[in-house]
Each structure stands twice: as C-alpha cells, then as structure tokens.
Amino acid sequence: MKKVMEATNAMFPLPVVLVTSGDGKKDNIITIAWTTNICRKTPCIGIIINGKKYSLDLIKEHKEFIVNIPGQKNLKEVDICGGKHGDKVDKYKLTGFTKEKAKEVKASMIKECPINIECKLEDIYVKETSNLLIGKVLKLHIDEKILDNNGKIDYKKLDPIVYAQKTYFPLKEGIAKRGFGLK
C-alpha cells in the first residue's frame, strides 16, 4: 500500500563530494550531496549550492572550482566540512587536509581525496534560492591505488560515500553489469 506525501526532494542516494574554490591561498571547502553529470559530449558536471554560501562567492569570483571525490576514509572530514562555515574557519586547518596544486585552476585540490576534477565554471542555472553550477571538466586526477588493471576507476576501491536522509552509506560489491538483463 502506498502513502501519498507532500512534495519534497526525494532523489537519493546521491554521492557526497567536497568542492574546493579560491585562489590557492584564500581557499574554501564545501560538502555537497546534490550533484550529477550534465553533458557527455563536452564533459560537464553540476553541483548545487543552496542559499548564500562563502564557496558560492569564491566560485563566482574565480569562475572555477574543483570537485574532490572522497572515500570512506575521509568521512569525518567530509562531515566537518559540511557543518562549518568557511568565512569563519579555515577548513584545511580544521580537517588537516593537504592542499595539492591543480594543473589548470588556481583553487587547490584536496590531496587526500582519490579523485579531483578541475572545472571551469561554464554557467549558473538559478532556481529560487538554488544555484546549479555547471562546470566544464578540464582535468581529472586519479589516485593510482583506485585504478583497476585496465587503468579505469574501480569504484569499489574508491569506497565512495553516498548520502540519503542525513545518513552516510558505503557501497556493497557491485552485483551486475549493465546489460545483464538483456541476455
């Protein structure tokens, strides 16, 4: 039996990422769980920042950002970055995260995160208090430890964090490949 409920955001679970912005000196980190891929032809990804945030100001100023994909080993730092405000505290100091120089953008990558995606801000789609920031992927940095024998990302080795209803979840082993149902 289904219950009808009023409108709410129920598109979950979504991956938790850490977005870094700034000029390499005055930097910030924000935890974001509303993200997706946007375009395949010219690879673009999207992150959503709700309301007024220090990171939003920095991204608007520098027109670039980095998406750092953490693993479960970074979970405590992820939670801290989601609960503090970057205009009041230095989240690199607070978490102990190390700044790593990016190739094409001024903002720093988080060294401890296994995947770093350098992005140029292409556009902002505004919907009421929400800002969907669309970033063109410039460069991808992947920790060799999470690559499989074919040089592709092994998501099990990444051990990503997904988020739903204020709870962090790890993944079990992958159970089927796309196309298994068509055989």
Place this chain on the structure above:
Amino acid sequence: MKKVMEATNAMFPLPVVLVTSGDGKKDNIITIAWTTNICRKTPCIGIIINGKKYSLDLIKEHKEFIVNIPGQKNLKEVDICGGKHGDKVDKYKLTGFTKEKAKEVKASMIKECPINIECKLEDIYVKETSNLLIGKVLKLHIDEKILDNNGKIDYKKLDPIVYAQKTYFPLKEGIAKRGFGLK
C-alpha cells in the same frame, strides 16, 4: 601517486531511476542514472536525457513525467528498460511492470517501484546534446513497507540501486549520521 587523465564524466555513483512519461495509454519507461535534486524551496528535481530519445519527445509533448525509484528487487527490469527503445517495444509488456494511476499527471506510475514522484516539467536546460529536465515535485507516493516508525523513508528498506561505470551497486548499512564529526 595521482595520474592525470583527460576530461570525462566522473561524478559517480548516482542513483538509478525509471522515468515514465506519456498519457497513460501510450507510455514509455526510460532508465536514467544522471539525476539530482535541484531546489529545496519549491521542491524540484532534475533528470538528464542525452540525445534523441522517445521519452524526451513524450515529456516535451505532455509537460510532465514521473520519477520511479526502484529497489534491488527491480534490478533486472531496470536493466531491460535501459537497453531497449520505447518507440520499438512496449516496455511495460517487456518487463511485466504494472501501470498505476497517478494523482496529478497523465503518465503512469510503476506500481512495483517503492517511490513514485509526480513532476510537472518546469524547464529544460540544454547543453549540447544533453537535456536537463527540471521537474517540480507535485506528489510523492511511498510504499508503506519502506517507511520507518516515524513515517520517514528508510533507505535501507528501499534497498536502492546506485550506478557507476556500467555496474549496479547495492548499499551497505548506513554508518554515520550527518553531524557525527562535529561532536
């Protein structure tokens, strides 16, 4: 040691959903893994359809769609709907999914999916061959079996499917609540 790779879409894992469209008679189902929440104030969600798709035509025609969130029990059907074309086959017949009448939109909900989100098409953000369809959430239907004692969705009971690199993953138990790192 990190390896620098060329630009690609690496925002994963993302939840797999089934989007239904049509008029309740001429209907289609499409499997989509590029999704997110967009806006909290007026709850809006986003789904991305890449390239020419029958579902895209139906959604543009009727200005509405339904996001059906499947559980692992629906995995085979999810895979089938992702590998077949709705202008050639009737995916309801192919999968055995049952049409359930929605409250506010003409398209059918998939009865077997524990969550159905009725949406009105608010806007389409086009980026090259990609279409980000933004839907205003009208009604949410939740199977009582996946609710916890407080009437909220229990994502462990939902047993959702997340997707990364052509592989379907289930979730382990949630391991921490938001805010645990701040204590």
